[in-house]
Amino acid sequence: MNDSTSLIRVRGLGKMFTLHNQGGIRLPVLHDVRFDAGPGDCLVLAGPSGTGKSTLLRCLYGNYLATEGSIQVRDGAAWVELTRAPEPRILRLRRDVIGYVSQFLRVIPRVGTLDVVAEPLRERGVDADTARERAGALLRRLNVPQRLWSLPPATFSGGEQQRVNIARGFIGGHPVLLLDEPTASLDADNRAVVVALIREAVAQGRCLIGIFHDEAVRDEVATRILPIQPAVAAGALE
Amino acid sequence: MNSQPLLSVRDMTCTWDGVHGCRDISFDLHPGEVLCVVGESGSGKSTLLQAVSWQARPESGSVWYDTRDRGFVDLASLSAAHLRLLARTDWGFVRQNARDGLRMQVSAGANIAERLMAVGQRHYGDLRRVAGSWLHKMEIDAGRLDDAPAAFSGGMQQRLQIARNLVTHPRMVFMDEPTASLDVSVQARLLDLLRQLVADLKLAAIVVTHDLAVARLLAHRTLVMRGGRVVESGLTDQILDDPQHPYTQLLVSSILQS
Numbered sequence: 001m002n003d004s005t006s007l008i009r010v011r012g013l014g015k016m017f018t019l020h021n022q023g024g025i026r027l028p029v030l031h032d033v034r035f036d037a038g039p040g041d042c043l044v045l046a047g048p049s050g051t052g053k054s055t056l057l058r059c060l061y062g063n064y065l066a067t068e069g070s071i072q073v074r075d076g077a078a079w080v081e082l083t084r085a086p087e088p089r090i091l092r093l094r095r096d097v098i099g100y101v102s103q104f105l106r107v108i109p110r111v112g113t114l115d116v117v118a119e120p121l122r123e124r125g126v127d128a129d130t131a132r133e134r135a136g137a138l139l140r141r142l143n144v145p146q147r148l149w150s151l152p153p154a155t156f157s158g159g160e161q162q163r164v165n166i167a168r169g170f171i172g173g174h175p176v177l178l179l180d181e182p183t184a185s186l187d188a189d190n191r192a193v194v195v196a197l198i199r200e201a202v203a204q205g206r207c208l209i210g211i212f213h214d215e216a217v218r219d220e221v222a223t224r225i226l227p228i229q230p231a232v233a234a235g236a237l238e
Numbered sequence: 239m240n241s242q243p244l245l246s247v248r249d250m251t252c253t254w255d256g257v258h259g260c261r262d263i264s265f266d267l268h269p270g271e272v273l274c275v276v277g278e279s280g281s282g283k284s285t286l287l288q289a290v291s292w293q294a295r296p297e298s299g300s301v302w303y304d305t306r307d308r309g310f311v312d313l314a315s316l317s318a319a320h321l322r323l324l325a326r327t328d329w330g331f332v333r334q335n336a337r338d339g340l341r342m343q344v345s346a347g348a349n350i351a352e353r354l355m356a357v358g359q360r361h362y363g364d365l366r367r368v369a370g371s372w373l374h375k376m377e378i379d380a381g382r383l384d385d386a387p388a389a390f391s392g393g394m395q396q397r398l399q400i401a402r403n404l405v406t407h408p409r410m411v412f413m414d415e416p417t418a419s420l421d422v423s424v425q426a427r428l429l430d431l432l433r434q435l436v437a438d439l440k441l442a443a444i445v446v447t448h449d450l451a452v453a454r455l456l457a458h459r460t461l462v463m464r465g466g467r468v469v470e471s472g473l474t475d476q477i478l479d480d481p482q483h484p485y486t487q488l489l490v491s492s493i494l495q496s
Binding site: 087 | 472484487
């Protein structure tokens with residue numbers, strides 16, 4: 001893959017946690033991670049729990065600070081160095097380029113489900129009716145019953161919250177989408193819906209980078225595997 | 239968010255007695271951006287807010303603001319009259335205790351209308367209509383327009399204080415612990431209302447709080463203060479998810495998990 005077709009370029013990425021209140025213990029988690037990913041990729045991070053897969057996703061989203069190395073993200077014609085970008089620039093990247101489906105939905109008090117899902121589109125300037133319509137279509141597809149749409153998701157089951165979270169992640173149409181175990185708490189039917197959503201996004205030329213512990217799901221969606229090794233994770237592409 | 243800051247603070251120091259206060263503060267705030275300042279009591283966060291909003295004059299350093307009429311200016315260069323106009327039109331101030339920011343003996347409607355009258359609006363019917371619509375926006379029954387705020391609950395008083403400030407459509411709001419004096423059940427409602435208002439009205443805000451949950455919900459960026467200095471700053475989720483400074487790590491690890 002050459003530069004003109006990739007969307008995200010990671011070089012020499014390292015992450016070390018320093019726990020100042022626990023005697024300054026230093027925990028190396030990622031070391032020298034390197035990969036490129038572009039349109040139509042579904043790059044699956046593979047490796048046992050605790051090897052830093054979620055840490056890598058968070059570094060790519062910018063809520064974890066990389067200790068060393070480079071993360072470049074393409075925004076239209078421009079490449080942005082995420083590790084040195086000013087904060088407003090990172091927020092703009094999150095609005096327009098990088099989406100993130102976390103493991104757990106962060107619930108906002110009093111905001112109904114339909115608006116929770118529609119919000120990323122609203123932030124990109126889409127009018128309220130269109131955004132809500134698209135949110136409803138996604139929620140319907142993910143089998144979230146319509147009677148729940150006006151309620152804040154705080155009281156929903158884990159699986160319902162996860163589907164709301166997935167709808168919120170997919171709706172924005174971000175060119176790069178980070179997925180942290182999106183199918184973990186779903187039943188077989190809903191897992192199949194998510195697999196279909198992922199495959200459609202890939203077919204549309206979006207770039208997905210994800211963690212899937214379910215091997216069947218992984219095999220269905222992965223276009224490439226990036227193994228992450230324990231403690232010292234040296235990147236290698238297949 | 240465009241690249242021209244609304245407010246720019248450079249190497250600002252403001253102390254009360256040469257010791258206590260805030261030191262060497264620098265940051266930019268862009269239009270529509272919400273910044274939380276967190277830290278324990280005595281960390282200098284309230285002093286920072288007062289100095290940035292020119293309620294206490296900094297000893298050194300500067301504060302620049304993108305005024306509507308003169309462009310980007312050093313606040314030190316503005317006359318007292320101009321600063322007063324700025325403070326009552328383009329800025330809002332939300333105090334921790336609503337009674338410090340409201341006139342408790344005059345009606346809710348008069349509290350809201352006061353700023354409009356200060357900028358020359360006189361039509362009684364218009365003032366009542368605007369005040370009523372703000373009460374509605376703040377989820378207060380419009381029938382309470384003629385009641386004095388002394389008869390309101392704490393949460394309603396705080397919402398009224400916010401309406402009183404926003405009626406002139408300021409671009410910049412300074413808030414000092416806006417939820418701290420409220421019951422937990424009332425806090426969530428106020429926070430959500432604030433979250434909607436800053437988004438809908440594209441308000442820039444500096445919010446001083448000791449409550450990291452307030453920062454998580456409201457703020458794009460967070461400054462962490464200790465001993466009068468900013469010890470860490472960054473995107474709010476980065477500060478909370480991956481704190482770097484020992485003090486921030488201590489603060490974050492002290493949050494009760496819900």
